[in-house]
Amino acid sequence: MERKVRVRFAPSPTGPLHIGGVRTALYNYLFARQNGGSMILRIEDTDSQRFVPGAEEYINESLNWLGIGIDEGVREGGNYGPYKQSERREIYKQYVDQLLNDGKAYIAFDTPEELNAARETHPNFQYDASTRNSMRNSLVMPADEVNALIESGAQYVVRFLIEPNQDIVVNDLIRGEVIINSSILDDKVLYKSADNLPTYHMANIVDDHLMEVSHVIRGEEWLPSAPLHVLLYKALGWEDTMPQFVHLPLLLKPVGNGKLSKRDGDKLGFPVFPLEWHDPKSGEISSGYREKGYLPEAVVNFLALLGWNPGDDTEMMSMDELIAKFSFAHCSKSGAKFDYQKGIWFNHEYLIKMDDMDLAQLFMPVLAEQGYADVDINYVAKAVGMVKGRINFVRDLWEQGDFFFKAPTEYAEKDVKKRWKEDTPALMEELITVIEGIDDMTSANAEKIVMDWIASKEYHLGAVMNAFRLAVVGACRGPHMFDITELMPKSEVIARVRRAIDTINK
Ligand code: GLU
Numbered sequence: 229m230e231r232k233v234r235v236r237f238a239p240s241p242t243g244p245l246h247i248g249g250v251r252t253a254l255y256n257y258l259f260a261r262q263n264g265g266s267m268i269l270r271i272e273d274t275d276s277q278r279f280v281p282g283a284e285e286y287i288n289e290s291l292n293w294l295g296i297g298i299d300e301g302v303r304e305g306g307n308y309g310p311y312k313q314s315e316r317r318e319i320y321k322q323y324v325d326q327l328l329n330d331g332k333a334y335i336a337f338d339t340p341e342e343l344n345a346a347r348e349t350h351p352n353f354q355y356d357a358s359t360r361n362s363m364r365n366s367l368v369m370p371a372d373e374v375n376a377l378i379e380s381g382a383q384y385v386v387r388f389l390i391e392p393n394q395d396i397v398v399n400d401l402i403r404g405e406v407i408i409n410s411s412i413l414d415d416k417v418l419y420k421s422a423d424n425l426p427t428y429h430m431a432n433i434v435d436d437h438l439m440e441v442s443h444v445i446r447g448e449e450w451l452p453s454a455p456l457h458v459l460l461y462k463a464l465g466w467e468d469t470m471p472q473f474v475h476l477p478l479l480l481k482p483v484g485n486g487k488l489s490k491r492d493g494d495k496l497g498f499p500v501f502p503l504e505w506h507d508p509k510s511g512e513i514s515s516g517y518r519e520k521g522y523l524p525e526a527v528v529n530f531l532a533l534l535g536w537n538p539g540d541d542t543e544m545m546s547m548d549e550l551i552a553k554f555s556f557a558h559c560s561k562s563g564a565k566f567d568y569q570k571g572i573w574f575n576h577e578y579l580i581k582m583d584d585m586d587l588a589q590l591f592m593p594v595l596a597e598q599g600y601a602d603v604d605i606n607y608v609a610k611a612v613g614m615v616k617g618r619i620n621f622v623r624d625l626w627e628q629g630d631f632f633f634k635a636p637t638e639y640a641e642k643d644v645k646k647r648w649k650e651d652t653p654a655l656m657e658e659l660i661t662v663i664e665g666i667d668d669m670t671s672a673n674a675e676k677i678v679m680d681w682i683a684s685k686e687y688h689l690g691a692v693m694n695a696f697r698l699a700v701v702g703a704c705r706g707p708h709m710f711d712i713t714e715l716m717p718k719s720e721v722i723a724r725v726r727r728a729i730d731t732i733n734k
Pocket residue numbers: 238239240272432445446450
């Protein structure tokens with residue numbers, strides 16, 4: 229029988245969510261939506277040593293910004309809660325006891341010093357079938373000694389008893405059958421009396437089982453844990469409901485070899501976090517995609533293609549299209565180079581596609597910062613529509629279209645040298661008269677009248693138009709000249725030409 233699809237994103241709140249974690253969340257979400265399943269957000273906070281304040285809020289805000297919806301979680305609620313592991317202590321304890329009673333786990337009292345000593349005397353020491361009998365644990369100690377120690381308050385851990393020389397098969401939807409021999413595994417700690425909490429492995433398996441998770445979709449860095457997880461499922465008698473494993477390809481450095489790191493981002497100037505992160509301890513600020521001016525749609529599209537493709541060369545895909553097309557069959561086994569330039573390209577493409585009015589809305593705060601807080605939004609929309617083809621980020625609109633809002637006070641030196649000749653002022657005087665006579669300043673009409681005038685006087689087209697542009701824009705750049713002058717008030721166009729005549733080369 230097909231299981232209902234239930235997936236979980238299970239971050240540990242130990243710092244800002246890394247962009248690789250966002251990709252994992254996204255793939256979980258796409259798969260859940262495609263199959264009419266549920267997306268769970270589970271906070272794995274059993275390692276109190278590594279807890280970072282603000283990290284959980286950061287995770288929520290990041291997913292929210294990107295449109296990665298959660299069906300069940302700390303904030304959303306649901307029938308399988310609580311969704312925060314630190315609130316599930318009692319639940320785990322019961323299964324730790326079950327393993328102990330069934331002889332599948334044992335209690336160990338070895339202190340950190342004793343473990344260190346063992347590591348020093350045995351090269352490659354591993355707590356396993358070959359060494360456990362020479363350690364201090366309930367397998368070798370009389371039961372009353374064990375009980376007496378526990379009662380006296382001695383700290384202990386519960387270790388998983390791993391039988392050596394068994395082949396463990398992990399079925400992975402991307403990697404196929406991964407077979408590992410149990411002899412390479414150590415008797416992992418499942419529970420620590422010191423903080424009365426299970427470790428990651430135990431809590432993770434118990435929760436995946438109780439929350440009826442059908443697919444465990446996570447980064448490749450968790451593949452080495454999977455054989456242990458398979459054994460735990462079996463030991464707990466849950467083999468029949470073991471989830472399908474899916475380990476996603478690593479995100480790799482844009483240049484060179486190895487895993488993508490924060491250092492790569494710092495070096496090459498791109499964020500590795502979805503949102504800006506203010507480290508509560510060091511005060512360090514790490515840049516985020518949102519604050520850098522990326523659109524969430526662009527980030528989603530970019531991330532979706534890091535490790536997956538739709539089977540053809542389609543690149544631009546909305547969330548709905550991604551949901552429809554996503555498939556593990558088209559996920560790669562090998563790592564995906566983090567081509568951050570491609571991320572910039574996506575942002576550019578999404579900005580171009582955006583409705584001019586929406587883009588204007590995003591540009592308004594930038595305008596306000598520049599001192600133009602109360603420009604008419606309709607004017608802004610038309611202006612951004614003309615220059616959006618040249619931008620990668622919303623803030624670039626200012627550099628490309630500043631002249632729509634402020635008259636030039638300086639003129640680009642090299643353009644002046646090239647385009648402002650001795651006879652230019654006279655030409656511009658005449659142009660002012662021509663413009664004054666135009667009633668309908670719409671682009672095509674104004675262009676026709678100016679062109680006719682140039683032709684009738686046999687003036688040089690370039691000489692007039694480049695000087696005109698220099699006067700209005702301040703440099704020889706920008707969109708079609710008569711589109712600019714259609715949008716600006718005619719009086720402003722004339723004032724700018726007049727100012728250029730009065731100031732250039734004076
Ligand atoms: N808490 C683990 C993490 O931080 C979860 C790994 C998993 O998905 O099993 O990624």
